[in-house]
Amino acid sequence: MKKIYLFLFLLTLSVLSLSAQEKAININALTLEDAIDYSLIHSPAVTVQRLKEQQAEYKLSQTKLDYLPNIYATSDLRRNIIIPSTPIPASMINPSAPEDELMYMRFNTPWSSGAGLNLAFDIFNPETIGRKSEQEKQVKISQLDSRIAENDLRANVSQAYIDCAIAQAQLDAITADTAYYAELFKEAKTLYKRENISLADKNNSKMNYNASLTRFYQAKNILHNAKINLLLNLGEELSEEKLNQLELSDDIQSLYAKMSSNQLTYGESSLSQSRQTELISLSEIRTKNAVLKYAPSLSLSGYYGANYFGKELKLSNTDKWFGNSFVALSLRIPISQSLSTAKEVSQLRMQEQIERENLRALQNNRVGELSRELAQLETYKENYQLKQTNLKLMSENIVAKKLQLEKGYVLESEFSSEKLREQNALQEFLQAAYDVLSAYINLDKLMKN
Numbered sequence: 001m002k003k004i005y006l007f008l009f010l011l012t013l014s015v016l017s018l019s020a021q022e023k024a025i026n027i028n029a030l031t032l033e034d035a036i037d038y039s040l041i042h043s044p045a046v047t048v049q050r051l052k053e054q055q056a057e058y059k060l061s062q063t064k065l066d067y068l069p070n071i072y073a074t075s076d077l078r079r080n081i082i083i084p085s086t087p088i089p090a091s092m093i094n095p096s097a098p099e100d101e102l103m104y105m106r107f108n109t110p111w112s113s114g115a116g117l118n119l120a121f122d123i124f125n126p127e128t129i130g131r132k133s134e135q136e137k138q139v140k141i142s143q144l145d146s147r148i149a150e151n152d153l154r155a156n157v158s159q160a161y162i163d164c165a166i167a168q169a170q171l172d173a174i175t176a177d178t179a180y181y182a183e184l185f186k187e188a189k190t191l192y193k194r195e196n197i198s199l200a201d202k203n204n205s206k207m208n209y210n211a212s213l214t215r216f217y218q219a220k221n222i223l224h225n226a227k228i229n230l231l232l233n234l235g236e237e238l239s240e241e242k243l244n245q246l247e248l249s250d251d252i253q254s255l256y257a258k259m260s261s262n263q264l265t266y267g268e269s270s271l272s273q274s275r276q277t278e279l280i281s282l283s284e285i286r287t288k289n290a291v292l293k294y295a296p297s298l299s300l301s302g303y304y305g306a307n308y309f310g311k312e313l314k315l316s317n318t319d320k321w322f323g324n325s326f327v328a329l330s331l332r333i334p335i336s337q338s339l340s341t342a343k344e345v346s347q348l349r350m351q352e353q354i355e356r357e358n359l360r361a362l363q364n365n366r367v368g369e370l371s372r373e374l375a376q377l378e379t380y381k382e383n384y385q386l387k388q389t390n391l392k393l394m395s396e397n398i399v400a401k402k403l404q405l406e407k408g409y410v411l412e413s414e415f416s417s418e419k420l421r422e423q424n425a426l427q428e429f430l431q432a433a434y435d436v437l438s439a440y441i442n443l444d445k446l447m448k449n
Helices: 002-023 032-042 044-065 131-193 199-234 240-245 252-261 271-294 337-407 412-448
Strands: 070-079 085-089 102-106 111-124 297-310 321-332
Touching: 032 044, 032 131, 032 199, 044 131, 111 321, 131 199, 131 252, 131 271, 131 412, 199 240, 252 412, 271 337, 337 412
Parallel strands: none
Antiparallel strands: 070 111, 085 102, 111 297, 297 321
């Protein structure tokens, strides 16, 4: 038997270990899909929303239990230091006593106790009858909130990922330019010592190198901040080690291929619309429950127990215990409360209308936003293709100009001007890539949410 328990224990550990390995993230070669999957498990925002959903479900379970009869036991023990007395007509005890004569009677003993079972049950209570249906709607709304939060997280992680990819591409290009200008400056210093170029030419070479260094440090800082944002969206703890290890597997081209190949499905109803529909339904339920407050409430109560009275505390003496029990059916008819109920119903009906108008506005805005985003995406796609073509053409021009420079056909200043045009073409391409990839993310989020 011990061997069986040991085997089950080891099996459980191995399953937990495999599960942990499956949830691990390869930060050295992070794909977009891995980033999204990992964030859905570790993101604090999504975790909080899922906990809120569980809270709503627990509250629903608790609400269902409130409809059960409330059965509880009570017990008390009293030491009556001063036993109260009350005046009664003496004729009640002595028929021959004058009518106006009073005598005093104690109605307790030095020790008294009581114990019994109590029952309380609302057969019909307008205040609580609709809580279950309201909470069921709250659970549905909370579930939709969780799905909306997950879609928001997917969009945020995707955006943070493309920010990193674009920042990395920019840094790589600027690093190559900086290395090129460093080589030019080194050559210029050598030529100046040989008196082959003027001081102005050497200084211009130095300024070009300094400008490239400025761009390098700026690009490095942009990438650093982009990595921080990506790790935060992943729900990962920040550290310099992780920032240095973080490397993306997908570049701009692969991201564009993935996003352009995804089928963007446009449904008639989004999660936000479904949520708003549930809010309308919740408002209708609240109005219906408020109308029920005009009705009388009916409740059942009962008690079964015994009371002890004695000069001395001897609870085991059965002769001192006297039975006590009752069953009561209570009817409560609201009168003045109906005035406030009427105001409450009017307010809730207004809230119903507000929620319906919110749904109509949401539907109209969504149609307009989708139309704008789709048109803008087509523009961005065309612009991306054109800027990509221009960058390829500029790269060919740089190669050709470099050959001409080496043969002495063009001046170094002409080649520097061509390099500057290449940098501008790169920045335009990166901006176009950012626009089109962000448009894909926004459109996907809009279609789902």
